[in-house]
Amino acid sequence: MVPAPIPTFRSLQGYNPVDETAHIGTSFPSDSTQLSALLDAENSDELIRDLATLVSHRGVVFFKNQDITIQKQKELGLRLGQLTGRPAESGLHKHPVSEETPELGADTSVISSMGGIARAGYPVPSDYAILKMHTLPRVGGDTLWASGYEAYDRLSPALQRFLEGLTAEHDGNFFHNTAKKLNVPIQQNRGHLDNSGEDLRAVHPVIRTHPLTGYKSLFVNKGFTKRILELYPEESDNLLDYLYRQISENHDLQVRYKWGQNDVAIWDNRVTFHTATNDYVDNRQGNRVVGIGEKPFFDPNSKSRRAELKLSF
Numbered sequence: 001m002v003p004a005p006i007p008t009f010r011s012l013q014g015y016n017p018v019d020e021t022a023h024i025g026t027s028f029p030s031d032s033t034q035l036s037a038l039l040d041a042e043n044s045d046e047l048i049r050d051l052a053t054l055v056s057h058r059g060v061v062f063f064k065n066q067d068i069t070i071q072k073q074k075e076l077g078l079r080l081g082q083l084t085g086r087p088a089e090s091g092l093h094k095h096p097v098s099e100e101t102p103e104l105g106a107d108t109s110v111i112s113s114m115g116g117i118a119r120a121g122y123p124v125p126s127d128y129a130i131l132k133m134h135t136l137p138r139v140g141g142d143t144l145w146a147s148g149y150e151a152y153d154r155l156s157p158a159l160q161r162f163l164e165g166l167t168a169e170h171d172g173n174f175f176h177n178t179a180k181k182l183n184v185p186i187q188q189n190r191g192h193l194d195n196s197g198e199d200l201r202a203v204h205p206v207i208r209t210h211p212l213t214g215y216k217s218l219f220v221n222k223g224f225t226k227r228i229l230e231l232y233p234e235e236s237d238n239l240l241d242y243l244y245r246q247i248s249e250n251h252d253l254q255v256r257y258k259w260g261q262n263d264v265a266i267w268d269n270r271v272t273f274h275t276a277t278n279d280y281v282d283n284r285q286g287n288r289v290v291g292i293g294e295k296p297f298f299d300p301n302s303k304s305r306r307a308e309l310k311l312s313f
């Protein structure tokens, strides 16, 4: 695969986006930039396509104090993927354990300190996630994202080659316990025909190619990845532990976001890792919409982001 030329996100330049760090995170600092207006603009297809491309290159993008409604948030979740080649059979993600509210629907996840939920392991996992945070604690509750591109790029060439082509099992079956506790069934048809049934396990490549940028990314995470299948269990445990440390111990491949009320973060789940910070006592709540992407793949001809951008630091 030949990576797309590095885009300039031309239609968005007038909104003055600012990079938060060298490797990950871009902000639109003015709250006069409203996603609701981008969605309804005359050239909205170009704007939304450029936004998706920006998110895929930068990992996560932030918008201040947004007026976007949940319906428009879902429209954005659909269009980000549809305008950038998401397979037609992928829709919006429905969480396996959804306590559905009529106003929000099963394709919205309530992220809440009063009992929230996280992503599940899927045969066809998510691409773009959009979180609007409407209720915030007085202090704390920041969210951190880490770059999967940079986590891959920092491995030695020998370890990169070793990992390419290996596969890992991801397991979300712990959601059965959550479902039992809440006395709800496991949601079926979770945004893709292959994401149905009771078994929440999937096998994915350890190094994944992003279809839009053509860059390679590390694709294992502590919450769901159980085992690199081609290795003995002890080898797999030790290597996974090292890869998780690669993600969590390198602060210069991360970005930390301090939320303002009604801020929106849009991130690409194919090439980032994220975690909330549990350091607050007040209520914290937001609504998240997530698109289902493509079946993860590794293309041996795909490129390193670092090499493509000729980064020297």
Ligand SMILES: O=C(O)CCC(=O)C(=O)O
Residues within 6 Å of the ligand: 111, 118, 119, 129, 131, 142, 143, 274, 275, 276, 277, 288
């Ligand atoms: O609560 C947060 O800051 C992040 C939420 C989260 O983990 C998710 O949306 O997957």
